[in-house]
Amino acid sequence: MKALKIVGATIAAVIVIIALLLVTGIPSGFLTTEIQQRVERETGYKLAINGGARIGLGSSLSIRLNDVTLQHPSDRDINRHFSAASIEAEVTLASLWTGKPEITELVIIRPVASLPLRRERVVREANPAAKPAGGKGTEAFSIAHISVSGGTIVLSNVRDRVENRIETINADIVIDADRKVTLSGNARKNGNPLKFELKAALPAAPAERQTIPAEIKIDAPDFLNGQLTAKAEARLNGPIVMVNGVTGTLGDGAFNGWASFDLSSKPLVKLDLDFQKLAVAMSRSNDSTAGQPWSNATLDINGLNYIDIQARISAAELAIGGARFAPAAIDATLASGVLKAQVANLGAYEGNASGDLTVDVSAATPTFAMRADLANVRALPLLSGLADFDRLDGKMQAKISVRSSGISQRAIMSNMAGTAFIVFQDGAIRGLNVAQMIRSLTASPLSGWQQSEEKATDLSQLSASFKIDKGQAQTTDLNLIGPLVKMTGVGTIALDTRQIGFRVEPKLVMTTEGQGRAGDPVGLGIPVMLEGPWSAPRIYPEMQGILDNPEAAYARLKEMGKGLFGEKGAGLGAAIGSLLGGQSGTAGGQGAAAGQPPASNPLGGQLGETLGNLLQQGLGGLGQGGAGQAQGQAQGRARPGGQRSLVGPNAPAEAPPQAAASEQAAPLPPDDAAAQQDSQAMNEVMRQLFNR
Numbered sequence: 001m002k003a004l005k006i007v008g009a010t011i012a013a014v015i016v017i018i019a020l021l022l023v024t025g026i027p028s029g030f031l032t033t034e035i036q037q038r039v040e041r042e043t044g045y046k047l048a049i050n051g052g053a054r055i056g057l058g059s060s061l062s063i064r065l066n067d068v069t070l071q072h073p074s075d076r077d078i079n080r081h082f083s084a085a086s087i088e089a090e091v092t093l094a095s096l097w098t099g100k101p102e103i104t105e106l107v108i109i110r111p112v113a114s115l116p117l118r119r120e121r122v123v124r125e126a127n128p129a130a131k132p133a134g135g136k137g138t139e140a141f142s143i144a145h146i147s148v149s150g151g152t153i154v155l156s157n158v159r160d161r162v163e164n165r166i167e168t169i170n171a172d173i174v175i176d177a178d179r180k181v182t183l184s185g186n187a188r189k190n191g192n193p194l195k196f197e198l199k200a201a202l203p204a205a206p207a208e209r210q211t212i213p214a215e216i217k218i219d220a221p222d223f224l225n226g227q228l229t230a231k232a233e234a235r236l237n238g239p240i241v242m243v244n245g246v247t248g249t250l251g252d253g254a255f256n257g258w259a260s261f262d263l264s265s266k267p268l269v270k271l272d273l274d275f276q277k278l279a280v281a282m283s284r285s286n287d288s289t290a291g292q293p294w295s296n297a298t299l300d301i302n303g304l305n306y307i308d309i310q311a312r313i314s315a316a317e318l319a320i321g322g323a324r325f326a327p328a329a330i331d332a333t334l335a336s337g338v339l340k341a342q343v344a345n346l347g348a349y350e351g352n353a354s355g356d357l358t359v360d361v362s363a364a365t366p367t368f369a370m371r372a373d374l375a376n377v378r379a380l381p382l383l384s385g386l387a388d389f390d391r392l393d394g395k396m397q398a399k400i401s402v403r404s405s406g407i408s409q410r411a412i413m414s415n416m417a418g419t420a421f422i423v424f425q426d427g428a429i430r431g432l433n434v435a436q437m438i439r440s441l442t443a444s445p446l447s448g449w450q451q452s453e454e455k456a457t458d459l460s461q462l463s464a465s466f467k468i469d470k471g472q473a474q475t476t477d478l479n480l481i482g483p484l485v486k487m488t489g490v491g492t493i494a495l496d497t498r499q500i501g502f503r504v505e506p507k508l509v510m511t512t513e514g515q516g517r518a519g520d521p522v523g524l525g526i527p528v529m530l531e532g533p534w535s536a537p538r539i540y541p542e543m544q545g546i547l548d549n550p551e552a553a554y555a556r557l558k559e560m561g562k563g564l565f566g567e568k569g570a571g572l573g574a575a576i577g578s579l580l581g582g583q584s585g586t587a588g589g590q591g592a593a594a595g596q597p598p599a600s601n602p603l604g605g606q607l608g609e610t611l612g613n614l615l616q617q618g619l620g621g622l623g624q625g626g627a628g629q630a631q632g633q634a635q636g637r638a639r640p641g642g643q644r645s646l647v648g649p650n651a652p653a654e655a656p657p658q659a660a661a662s663e664q665a666a667p668l669p670p671d672d673a674a675a676q677q678d679s680q681a682m683n684e685v686m687r688q689l690f691n692r
Contacts, residue, residue: 045070045081060104061091085110103143110150117157117164117306119337122265146173148185155306162302166194179204190300192222200234208236225279226251239264246273253277253317271311278315278328294410294496304361309334318346323385325353337362351377351395367405368412374398379424394427394459402468414471414496424462429480433457458482471496478504493534500537502530 039047051066070082086109095102151169156162171185183198197217203210211233218228230248234241241261248255257273311332318328325348332341339359346353355372380393402418405411433455459482466473473493480487491502505527527542 039070045072051086059093061093061096062088063091064088081114083112084108100142104145106143106146108146108148108151110152111148112152112154114154114156117155117160117162118266119157119160119305120266121268121308142175144175146175147171148173151187157306160302160305162306164303165189175202189223192220194223195219208238211235224250225281250275251277251279253279253315266306266308268308269311271309271313273311273313275313275315275318277317277319278313279319281321294408294413294498296408296410298407299366299409301359301361301366304334304339304359305337307334308336321385322388323382324349348374349378349381351375353377355400365405365407367403369403370400372398372400379427380430391430391432392424392427392462393430394424394462396422396424398422410496416468416471416473416495418468420466420468420473422464422466424459426460427462428456428458429462430456457485466493468495478502491530498534499532500530500534503542504528504530 035049035053036047039045048069048071049065049067050069053066054062054064056062056064065087066085068082068084068087072081086107088105088107088109089103090105092102092104148169148171151171153166153169155164155166166187166189169185169187171183174182179202181198181200181202183196185196187194187196195218198214199216200212200214203212212235213231214234215231216229218224220228226249228248228250230246232243232246234243239262241263243259243261246255246257246259253276255273255275255278257271259273260270262268309332312330313332314327314329316327318325325346327347328343329345330341330343332339334340337360339361340356341358342356344354351374353372353374355370358367358369360367375397377396377398378393379396380390382396383389383392398421400418400420402416402420404413404416406413406415457480459480462480464475464478466475468474471494473495474491476490478487478489478491485506487504487506489502489504491500491504493500528539529542530537530539532538
């Protein structure tokens with residue numbers, strides 16, 4: 001406001017002086033010196049007309065000043081408060097004789113207005129001395145039309161080496177006889193377009209403490225989600241602008257409230273706005289490289305140092321990125337570069353959330369702190385909307401407390417520290433069927449999550465607690481419980497690179513009655529590794545444990561046989577029936593057809609020997625010593641009597657040969673025949689168990 005008054009007073013003084021000089025016949029060469037002295041006496045600012053002045057006289061008086069600058073001698077922060085390539089005015093001749101010049105056209109070419117950015121507010125006098133009515137300057141002239149072309153507003157702080165620009169400002173201002181002002185134009189901020197329109201009805205001078213009805217429209221697609229339109233009543237009280245009765249729309253949502261702006265030094269903005277629908281855009285990283293998914297671009301938040309805010313924003317519906325919250329109420333304060341925001345009872349997908357956020361940009365490196373509590377929130381729409389993660393569904397509860405620092409997205413994620421505890425209940429892991437994953441891992445590793453939407457693992461509960469340090473979120477208590485599966489594990493989520501590294505142990509639960517039953521679930525016996533980018537990790541079995549201790553692996557295999565099939569295979573039909581709805585096991589059928597009674601061993605007869613042989617064959621090419629090594633060296637050769645065997649103590653030394661199709665046909669070597677039969681039987685059992 002002060003800058004506008006200075007410019008207006010300067011223009012008025014220039015026009016009055018020119019008119020007097022023309023009337024009295026003083027040569028125009030004396031014109032610039034006289035104008036400069038008059039402006040300095042009236043405003044305290046020094047006016048420089050570096051390009052000279054040109055005066056034309058016809059049906060109207062034409063005045064043109066070239067290369068104009070305006071500077072206050074005591075202000076060292078800004079070199080030039082105002083400058084322009086040229087200022088040209090058209091004045092009616094008749095108005096010169098009345099002492100009140102009427103400017104029909106004022107054209108300002110490439111003006112630059114410099115405004116200071118201040119970190120601290122300057123305390124003004126509580127009751128400043130009364131000033132005389134300021135109508136003299138404004139009543140001394142009138143302007144009907146103002147055109148601004150190629151203008152720039154520079155906001156700068158020399159000590160902080162900060163400079164922000166609003167460039168290519170083109171504006172058109174029309175003031176009619178009823179003092180109704182229409183301002184329209186466009187500009188660019190950091191290359192982003194901005195369009196604006198303002199209508200106001202100016203009261204008779206003085207305008208101080210008088211109500212000014214106003215309407216505003218702003219189109220800024222890179223800053224606002226939709227056009228902003230508003231109506232309000234403004235009132236000037238010195239440097240304070242009070243705006244009451246605010247009503248309007250932002251995009252397709254209406255809002256109302258009030259605001260005030262204290263422009264005496266560092267701006268202080270107070271807001272209380274209530275929205276029907278408020279949408280906040282959230283930037284997403286476009287870099288798909290697994291090693292560097294977050295942007296290294298510097299976050300432009302240093303401007304928080306140069307404005308103070310006290311705000312309460314409420315909304316019937318709040319949209320952040322793709323996530324929706326209803327209702328929402330946010331209390332925020334910004335002072336001395338520290339932003340504090342709080343939310344309570346935020347409605348979030350059938351649940352609620354609360355928390356607070358602190359952003360401190362007063363130091364060279366900004367710091368961040370966040371606390372959040374979520375209860376009974378549906379995980380799928382929340383995680384999908386905020387993080388594009390659509391693999392988990394269910395009721396989510398979470399307690400998160402994190403802090404970080406940095407000037408870019410990647411720096412913030414790399415410096416993250418804190419704790420998090422998350423529980424998902426009564427939901428599913430989408431795109432991953434744990435039972436089918438186990439079966440698939442017997443053939444080859446998996447690359448990425450299974451993409452079929454039909455594949456899922458129902459879960460009764462999935463929980464984990466994380467300790468976060470330097471962007472690495474580590475857990476030692478990952479626990480998944482489902483109707484048919486159970487899984488425990490440990491691992492790390494690298495927040496900075498979006499990588500995961502988990503070692504999990506999946507187990508099958510041979511009942512659909514949940515986890516509250518007697519007996520332990522059946523373990524796979526081999527831990528499973530999940531490594532790589534969290535969007536598509538590589539999944540493969542960890543073989544090192546079996547190679548290091550084959551005896552322990554075989555002991556676990558025997559227990560697995562008991563759990564799967566019971567003593568002598570008695571539980572096989574029940575197990576398969578539980579999974580497949582009453583179908584009988586193929587392996588058991590093969591044993592009956594062959595007419596061979598089941599052997600009494602813990603693994604259930606021939607099937608137990610099959611499992612033992614399969615494990616033995618898997619170890620044959622890699623183990624140092626033992627039955628697998630001898631078998632790998634000479635296929636089909638009889639085992640040495642003193643060699644260690646992985647077959648159970650009650651099992652026969654050799655697998656029984658297949659029934660001959662013809663009495664004259666030569667039988668296959670015992671080991672080859674057993675391996676072939678075992679492989680077929682095992683594949684059939686695994687297919688029926690897990691390919692459901």
